[in-house]
Amino acid sequence: MQSHSVDRSHRRLRWMMLAPALAFVGLMIVFPLLFTIDLSLTDAFGAVNAGAEHVGLQNYGDALSDGRRFWPAVWRTVYFTVGAVVLETVLGLALAMLMRRAFRGIRWVRTVLIVPLLATPVAIGILWLLILDPTNGIANQLLKSVGIAPLEFLGSVSQSLPTLMVIDVWQWTPMMTLLLLAGLSTLPEEPEEAATVDGANAWQRFRHVVLPMLGPTIATALVLRSVDALKTFDILYATKGPGGGSAFEAETLNVLAYGLTFDYQEYALASAVLVLFTLFIIGVVLVLRRYAGRGAA
Amino acid sequence: MRFSRRRFGTLVAATAGTAALGSALGACSTPPVTRDTPLRMLAVNHVWTQAIRKLLPEFEERIGRKVSVSMLTADQLASSYNVKLNASATDIDVMMVRALQEQGLFAHNGWLADLTPRIQGDPDFAWDDVQPAPREASTVAGKVLSVPVVTERSVLYYRKDLGPPPSTLDELRERALQLTDRQKGFFGFVGRGQRSGAVTQWSSFLYSLGGDFVTDGRSRIGSPEAIAAYQYYGELLGKAGPPGATNMSLEQAMPIFAQAKAAFYVDADAIYSNFLDPKVSIVQDTVGFAPFPAGPAGSRPYNIPSWSVGINRFSRLQDDAWQFVRWASSRETVEKIQAAGIPGARTSVWADDKSLATFPAELAASMRVNAENGVGHDRPKVLQVGRARDIIGRPLVAGILGQDVPPVARDADAELTDFLVRDNRHQGI
Known part of the structure; x- marks a missing residue:
């Protein structure tokens, strides 16, 4: 009898201890999510507090049938994310392998490597805008000095998204390097030593020993970075402005949803786009986790 | 042991509850308006705003209240209005708006106070002295919602x-x-x-x-x-x-x-x-x-009113906000600001050569010609x-x-x- 009462008391205490965290999650995550879903089912326009009518799934239909803005934005989101994350993973892995063994000046290299991570995205955007300005920027002056024709970079419809991918790679490759370096440091040395004894060269050791063992770390890094890259907004907005540029050339789903909200005040449609975007991200994470699970197995 | 654990649990719950309630009440309640409450203006980072800030002491002395001006870029300003006024915020009194960009939507949302009764009841304000095109742009469905200050x-x-x-x-x-x-x-x-x-x-x-x-x-x-x-x-x-x-x-x-x-x-x-x-x-x-x-x-x-000033409908200092709008767009203030090189919307000030003396002569002449030929x-x-x-x-x-x-x-x-x-x-x- 007494033991039953103690159990109940423990349970109550557990809930009490959890209550502040649950209240925070409910207030900051669950409520906004439910509010966004509810808003996406209305015709809210102009002011959220002006009163709106429920219109069912009409906004979802409008978004999914929009071939002018929505589907190109989906494609750009995928293109930007895949391009940037693949490059970051390859470069990050290469740098991590280089920095795996200590060498003279490694501390200095590591410090320099994390500098892009410390800067704020808007500051980075402005910095690159100045560097890549087609008329006054230093990048074209350098290209000219070595006899290469100047490029328009962010001023060009076709070069904008690849340029933004390069900026993203510049900023986030260090994070991939640090994550993979942490993974490499936990790998046992024996399998590599055994492979060396068996006569495997450096590439064979990397391809058949290190890479499989590093699989789970790479998968985790891929999930983390992909979700982050999918949500990229600040650098795109800071460099290309509203709508992702004059021909919407850098308009990803996030930029589109922001524009619908703040430039067009179409809160209901923006909410529908955001709900679809959230589902898309959840889908990507599930797929990546599934592959990561297979890789680890 | 059981007693102390229960007491501890109760204490945690009570603390969390009090904190949550306190922050909720803190967020919901608004302090009462006193003489120390500043008149708050949300404005664009523009030469006009910088010029009006320099003139503020004379206005503050007149109404006995401080004026607090927050400056943002045009895009940030529009986003800020969207966020704040969607929550019926009372911490903005005077709003700097673009009559041709956001005003129509703000009118649709009911975010701008109707200035018509104040303007009609104030012949000294001389609304007719404001250039016709900017005057028309300030009016939505017969209601004056803003007063132009920069053209x-x-x-x-x-x-x-x-x-x-x-x-x-x-x-x-x-x-x-x-x-x-x-x-x-x-x-x-x-x-x-x-x-x-x-x-x-x-x-x-x-x-x-x-x-x-x-x-x-x-x-x-x-x-x-x-x-x-x-x-x-x-x-x-x-x-x-x-x-x-x-x-x-x-x-x-x-x-x-x-x-x-x-x-x-x-x-x-x-x-x-x-x-x-x-x-x-x-x-x-x-x-x-x-x-x-x-x-x-x-x-x-x-030839357009690029920036105007209006009053937030949720403001609790509507009378003082109107005093600000009236002062900032009065003939005397526009004269001073135009003389500093920022073109206003008052016909009488434009007619006075002194107000254009600081502009390069060629620019002043071009402005006059463009104003005559201009589309609103x-x-x-x-x-x-x-x-x-x-x-x-x-x-x-x-x-x-x-x-x-x-x-x-x-x-x-x-x-x-x-x-x-x-x-x-x-x-x-």
């Missing part, structure tokens, strides 16, 4: 060392193309090229070529005049302009002229001081100012101005990129027609 017209900036200014659009194009030398990094013309940002400057070309955005509620951007204006501006900026022109707004275009890398530049007259500032300009001795060149329909630049809008008069500008700007970008303009213009015309149906429905028309 602007498009003007042709040119380099005096490269010859006299062109008087027609044909001459402008011909000379701009002649003067362009891309190898040397010199361009015959520079102007805004961003899809939405360029629309307002392009409007002067559109009007001068005989077109308009919307007439009688119908889209006109597929008309022969509009297509001619799209092609003209596209050729001018695409062939005589700098690379990356479609990414250029005021911030990118203006420095190119200021750094002596362009022969002609069309933009608002309100930014002229940038070219006279030796810190950012090397053309202060060579810059000239000319009326907008004439097209087949004559010289028809825009530089973007379509719709509720969702941002969306309309995005549609109108599409053929403009196509023209700059050297694409075939007519099919893009026809497609944009169809899109604008659909948009107008929806926009009218929102307006209850």
Whole structure:
């Protein structure tokens, strides 16, 4: 009898201890999510507090049938994310392998490597805008000095998204390097030593020993970075402005949803786009986790 | 042990509850208005705001209340209004708004106080003294919702060392193309090229070529005049302009002229001081100012109220906010501010030569001519101005990129027609 009462008391205490965290999650995550879903089912326009009518799934239909803005934005989101994350993973892995063994000046290299991570995205955007300005920027002056024709970079419809991918790679490759370096440091040395004894060269050791063992770390890094890259907004907005540029050339789903909200005040449609975007991200994470699970197995 | 654990649990719950309740109440409750409550103004970072801040002590002394001014960029300001006023915020009293950009939507949302009774009951305010076009732009459905404080017209900036200014659009194009030398990094013309940002400057070309955005509620951007204006501006900026022109707004275009890398530049007259500032300009001795060149329909630049002041409907200091609006747009204040080089909207001040004495003589003359010929809008008069500008700007970008303009213009015309149906429905028309 007494033991039953103690159990109940423990349970109550557990809930009490959890209550502040649950209240925070409910207030900051669950409520906004439910509010966004509810808003996406209305015709809210102009002011959220002006009163709106429920219109069912009409906004979802409008978004999914929009071939002018929505589907190109989906494609750009995928293109930007895949391009940037693949490059970051390859470069990050290469740098991590280089920095795996200590060498003279490694501390200095590591410090320099994390500098892009410390800067704020808007500051980075402005910095690159100045560097890549087609008329006054230093990048074209350098290209000219070595006899290469100047490029328009962010001023060009076709070069904008690849340029933004390069900026993203510049900023986030260090994070991939640090994550993979942490993974490499936990790998046992024996399998590599055994492979060396068996006569495997450096590439064979990397391809058949290190890479499989590093699989789970790479998968985790891929999930983390992909979700982050999918949500990229600040650098795109800071460099290309509203709508992702004059021909919407850098308009990803996030930029589109922001524009619908703040430039067009179409809160209901923006909410529908955001709900679809959230589902898309959840889908990507599930797929990546599934592959990561297979890789680890 | 059991007792102390329960007490501990109760204590934790009580603390968490109190904290949550406290923060919830803190967020919901608003402190009472006292004499120490400042009058809060949300404003754009603009030379007008900087000038009015310098004059604030005299106003603060008069009403016995401090005025707090927060300055943001135009985009940040619009986003800030959206966030705050959607929550019926009372911490903004005076709002700086663009009558032609956000005002219609704010009126639709019920965010701006109706100033009509105050203006009608105050003959000393002399509302009739405000220029007709800005006055009209301040009125929505018969209600005055803002008072204009800054006006602007498009003007042709040119380099005096490269010859006299062109008087027609044909001459402008011909000379701009002649003067362009891309190898040397010199361009015959520079102007805004961003899809939405360029629309307002392009409007002067559109009007001068005989077109308009919307007439009688119908889209006109597929008309022969509009297509001619799209092609003209596209050729001018695409062939005589700098690379990356479609990414250029005021911030990118203006420095190119200021750094002596362009022969002609069309933009608002309100930014002229940038070219006279030796810190950012090397053309202060060579810059000239000319009326907008004439097209087949004559010289028809825009002449608009770029910034106005209104009152937040949720403000708890409505009377003091009106006193501010009244003071900031009064003849005396406009006289001081215009004398400092910032053009206002008072007819009587414009008629006084002293108020234009600080402007370069050539600019003052151009401003007068442009004001006489001006059209009172530089973007379509719709509720969702941002969306309309995005549609109108599409053929403009196509023209700059050297694409075939007519099919893009026809497609944009169809899109604008659909948009107008929806926009009218929102307006209850």
